[in-house]
Amino acid sequence: SQELEQSPQSLIVQEGKNLTINCTSSKTLYGLYWYKQKYGEGLIFLMMLQKGGEEKSHEKITAKLDEKKQQSSLHITASQPSHAGIYLCGAGSSYNTDKLIFGTGTRLQVFP
Amino acid sequence: DTAVSQTPKYLVTQMGNDKSIKCEQNLGHDTMYWYKQDSKKFLKIMFSYNNKELIINETVPNRFSPKSPDKAHLNLHINSLELGDSAVYFCASSQDGGTANYGYTFGSGTRLTVV
Numbered sequence A: 001s002q003e004l005e006q007s008p009q010s011l012i013v014q015e016g017k018n019l020t021i022n023c024t025s026s027k028t029l030y031g032l033y034w035y036k037q038k039y040g041e042g043l044i045f046l047m048m049l050q051k052g053g054e055e056k057s058h059e060k061i062t063a064k065l066d067e068k069k070q071q072s073s074l075h076i077t078a079s080q081p082s083h084a085g086i087y088l089c090g091a092g093s094s095y096n097t098d099k100l101i102f103g104t105g106t107r108l109q110v111f112p
Numbered sequence B: 001d002t003a004v005s006q007t008p009k010y011l012v013t014q015m016g017n018d019k020s021i022k023c024e025q026n027l028g029h030d031t032m033y034w035y036k037q038d039s040k041k042f043l044k045i046m047f048s049y050n051n052k053e054l055i056i057n058e059t060v061p062n063r064f065s066p067k068s069p070d071k072a073h074l075n076l077h078i079n080s081l082e083l084g085d086s087a088v089y090f091c092a093s094s095q096d097g098g099t100a101n102y103g104y105t106f107g108s109g110t111r112l113t114v115v
Helices: none
Strands: A004-007 A010-014 A019-025 A030-037 A043-049 A055-058 A061-065 A071-076 A085-092 A100-102 A106-111 B004-007 B010-013 B019-025 B031-037 B043-050 B053-057 B064-070 B073-078 B087-094 B110-114
Touching: A004 A085, A010 A019, A019 A085, A019 A106, A030 A061, A030 A071, A043 A055, A043 A061, A071 A085, A100 B043, B004 B087, B010 B019, B019 B031, B019 B087, B019 B110, B031 B073, B043 B064, B043 B073, B053 B064, B073 B087
Parallel strands: A010 A106, B010 B110
Antiparallel strands: A004 A019, A019 A071, A030 A043, A030 A085, A055 A061, A061 A071, A085 A100, A085 A106, B004 B019, B019 B073, B031 B043, B031 B087, B043 B053, B064 B073, B087 B110
């Protein structure tokens, strides 16, 4: 079965610093999603990547999917306390599956 | 208006009890899901329903029984609750067509604590 590994598991950064979270699979990813979760809340959709080499940005967050579609990175520029939370990557194991598999999660803390 | 709503948000109950969690989506999506997030924040699929029909059942104990009265609702009933059932349960929905094209919309979660 496909597994998604995220690294690092936990990240503590000072406000204003840049950071990168990685999501890696041993198999091709179909529809790579990044979600953010704050404590006690649901998952908030950030971005979706489909094509190899694709890159998307929203405000200070940029997500990339590599050419082989087996690895994605999420980069946050000039981090702020509002970026704190758990970041989860999710992907389908095949093109037309309804089942989204999630990574192990990365807990981000941003201190002033 | 909340797109995917779950009730209750918090649930504390004793071992052995039976409880239900309700989920409703007003997005017109065809597929609904239940995910379980354990204490390590690992999110794992439990069930999915497409137009009231069970599609995915991921090796979940028989004590867990999903029920979908219509495509906008997917409830989760749990019998004989055990300590290990304590987790956050998320409901989600997606448009028919697979996750390669459409993402999920998640509810805010139900934190279940079994004591």
